[in-house]
Amino acid sequence: MTAPDLWRLRGSPGARDEFVIKTTAVVLYAAVYLAFDWLRVSHALPGPGLALWNPLPAFGLVLLLAQGLRCAPVPFVVGLLSDWAVGGAPAGIAEPLLANALAAAALTVFAALLRPNLPDDDAFGNLADIARFLAISILVALALAGLAAAAPIVTGALPPAGVLVAVRQVSLGDLAAVLGLVPAIMGIPAARLRWNKIAPSTGLRDIALFSSGLAVSLVVIGTMEAYSEPHFFYLMFLPVVWIAARQGLAWAAIAVLLAQVALVATVARFGSGREDVLAFQIFLLTIAFTGLIIGSAVTERHRAETALRRQQAELARMGRITTAGALGLAVVHQISQPLATIATYTHASRRLLQSGSADRDLVVESMAKAEAEVQRAGLIIERMREFTARGKKSVTAVNLGALAREIAEALGDDARRAGVRLRVAAPPVPSVTADRIQIEQVLVNLVRNAIEAGAALPTGKATVRIMLASRGEEVEVAVEDQGPGIPPEAAASLFEPFETSKANGMGLGLWLSRELVEGNGGRLWYDPGRKGGARFVFRLPRRGQDVL
Numbered sequence: 423m424t425a426p427d428l429w430r431l432r433g434s435p436g437a438r439d440e441f442v443i444k445t446t447a448v449v450l451y452a453a454v455y456l457a458f459d460w461l462r463v464s465h466a467l468p469g470p471g472l473a474l475w476n477p478l479p480a481f482g483l484v485l486l487l488a489q490g491l492r493c494a495p496v497p498f499v500v501g502l503l504s505d506w507a508v509g510g511a512p513a514g515i516a517e518p519l520l521a522n523a524l525a526a527a528a529l530t531v532f533a534a535l536l537r538p539n540l541p542d543d544d545a546f547g548n549l550a551d552i553a554r555f556l557a558i559s560i561l562v563a564l565a566l567a568g569l570a571a572a573a574p575i576v577t578g579a580l581p582p583a584g585v586l587v588a589v590r591q592v593s594l595g596d597l598a599a600v601l602g603l604v605p606a607i608m609g610i611p612a613a614r615l616r617w618n619k620i621a622p623s624t625g626l627r628d629i630a631l632f633s634s635g636l637a638v639s640l641v642v643i644g645t646m647e648a649y650s651e652p653h654f655f656y657l658m659f660l661p662v663v664w665i666a667a668r669q670g671l672a673w674a675a676i677a678v679l680l681a682q683v684a685l686v687a688t689v690a691r692f693g694s695g696r697e698d699v700l701a702f703q704i705f706l707l708t709i710a711f712t713g714l715i716i717g718s719a720v721t722e723r724h725r726a727e728t729a730l731r732r733q734q735a736e737l738a739r740m741g742r743i744t745t746a747g748a749l750g751l752a753v754v755h756q757i758s759q760p761l762a763t764i765a766t767y768t769h770a771s772r773r774l775l776q777s778g779s780a781d782r783d784l785v786v787e788s789m790a791k792a793e794a795e796v797q798r799a800g801l802i803i804e805r806m807r808e809f810t811a812r813g814k815k816s817v818t819a820v821n822l823g824a825l826a827r828e829i830a831e832a833l834g835d836d837a838r839r840a841g842v843r844l845r846v847a848a849p850p851v852p853s854v855t856a857d858r859i860q861i862e863q864v865l866v867n868l869v870r871n872a873i874e875a876g877a878a879l880p881t882g883k884a885t886v887r888i889m890l891a892s893r894g895e896e897v898e899v900a901v902e903d904q905g906p907g908i909p910p911e912a913a914a915s916l917f918e919p920f921e922t923s924k925a926n927g928m929g930l931g932l933w934l935s936r937e938l939v940e941g942n943g944g945r946l947w948y949d950p951g952r953k954g955g956a957r958f959v960f961r962l963p964r965r966g967q968d969v970l
């Protein structure tokens with residue numbers, strides 16, 4: 423997935439939409455750029471103003487990363503326009519032309535270097551990506567500031583001696599904003615994915631705790647009247663580090679940006695003029711480095727966990743298939759003996775009865791033996807059932823909402839390939855007591871069947887829904903699709919083993935799923951009530967009164 427795709431996770435727009443998106447992005451960029459440039463030049467912000475944190479290059483970078491390098495002339499044109507509109511008619515044309523051309527060129531190189539490191543579907547995937555992002559950002563910020571200083575030197579407006587100070591201050595201010603803005607904006611789709619992955623109550627709680635953490639640290643700084651003392655602002659690290667450790671990179675990036683904006687706004691609002699610009703800039707950089715690095719390490723850990731769980735689910739599935747195969751052979755082997763004996767006894771009884779001179783006791787004895795063999799065969803089957811469905815259960819509290827979201831994620835690729843949308847509607851429901859792996863197996867079976875059924879529809883038309891609901895003492899999970907549904911004559915034998923309509927189907931999925939749900943104290947059924955599509959429902963008894 424390339425960067426622009428990140429902005430259209432919902433559906434793929436056609437050429438017209440593409441044009442509208444690009445135009446909107448360019449207009450938005452120009453408006454924001456002009457507004458901030460005006461703030462910068464007019465000194466509407468007291469204190470160090472935008473020298474502290476200059477978002478202008480970061481905006482250009484986001485534009486090029488999100489909309490492609492073909493937008494490279496835009497920062498050049500908008501920069502020129504802004505110089506003229508905000509700064510008034512310049513004395514000469516050479517300096518603004520040179521300065522803006524150099525800045526736009528540097529931005530383009532920056533964007534070109536960064537683009538290959540951008541996300542697949544999780545912004546700045548891993549630690550290596552983020553380390554590369556930080557390194558490239560530092561180099562390019564230095565280059566940008568150097569180039570910005572080059573133009574006035576070339577045109578004689580700045581003595582070379584002033585260059586070092588200017589480069590240091592400008593590059594730190596640019597860099598701080600790049601590290602704050604670029605990962606936060608580019609990571610919005612990944613942040614949304616993360617939101618979909620966690621329970622809404624957990625997400626809301628974390629957002630509330632982060633915001634109050636940030637607010638409390640600002641209030642503490644305020645009550646100490648320490649607005650101009652950079653070291654007091656280190657209190658703001660706590661909420662940022664906390665959210666990074668809990669939710670990973672995409673959320674950490676947004677938290678870093680919010681903390682930076684809070685600091686810049688506080689300094690701008692209350693700054694007394696005594697401010698130590700360099701110390702504040704170091705703070706802005708440190709909070710960005712810390713948040714991004716912790717966040718990416720945590721995202722890496724989340725990824726590893728998901729991959730492990732996916733592997734476990736696949737292993738469990740393979741295990742089930744192997745067990746089912748072995749079970750089939752075992753059943754054939756174990757049942758053939760009683761069947762042969764039954765055949766012998768019933769045959770003998772029939773011959774006795776046919777001969778007319780039947781010894782009644784002999785017939786009764788023969789039938790009793792056949793009956794005993796029937797019971798033995800029944801017992802063998804029962805024991806097999808116990809072995810597969812209830813054998814090695816490991817019962818824990820299971821949060822069905824989280825499980826449903828995990829499975830939707832694990833099967834997301836299959837769904838996309840089949841052109842099917844996968845949706846989870848999981849309001850907070852009580853947890854259940856069950857074997858997690860077994861219930862996961864059931865959900866995977868039902869959702870796989872639903873995706874296969876939806877694949878019959880034209881691409882993009884079918885939606886598979888996993889819906890959770892609390893039903894009295896039970897928790898209900900329904901898997902609904904819009905496929906061809908199940909004909910009434912097939913519905914009766916749906917849960918029989920080896921019933922399949924698929925060329926490569928085993929016809930064991932639904933049978934095993936029902937066994938597993940019943941083994942966990944619940945029930946599973948097919949609900950033909952709706953028009954079109956199929957709906958499978960299972961319910962499990964809730965665990966105590968605790969709501970997860």
Ligand code: ADP
Nearest residue numbers: 871872875922923924927928929930931932956
């Ligand atoms: P398999 O998928 O290996 O065939 P299952 O036991 O999972 O075994 O399913 C048995 C049969 O039930 C399938 O072959 C299919 O005909 C039918 N079936 C199951 N789920 C659906 C569904 N969501 N829509 C339509 N038919 C379904």
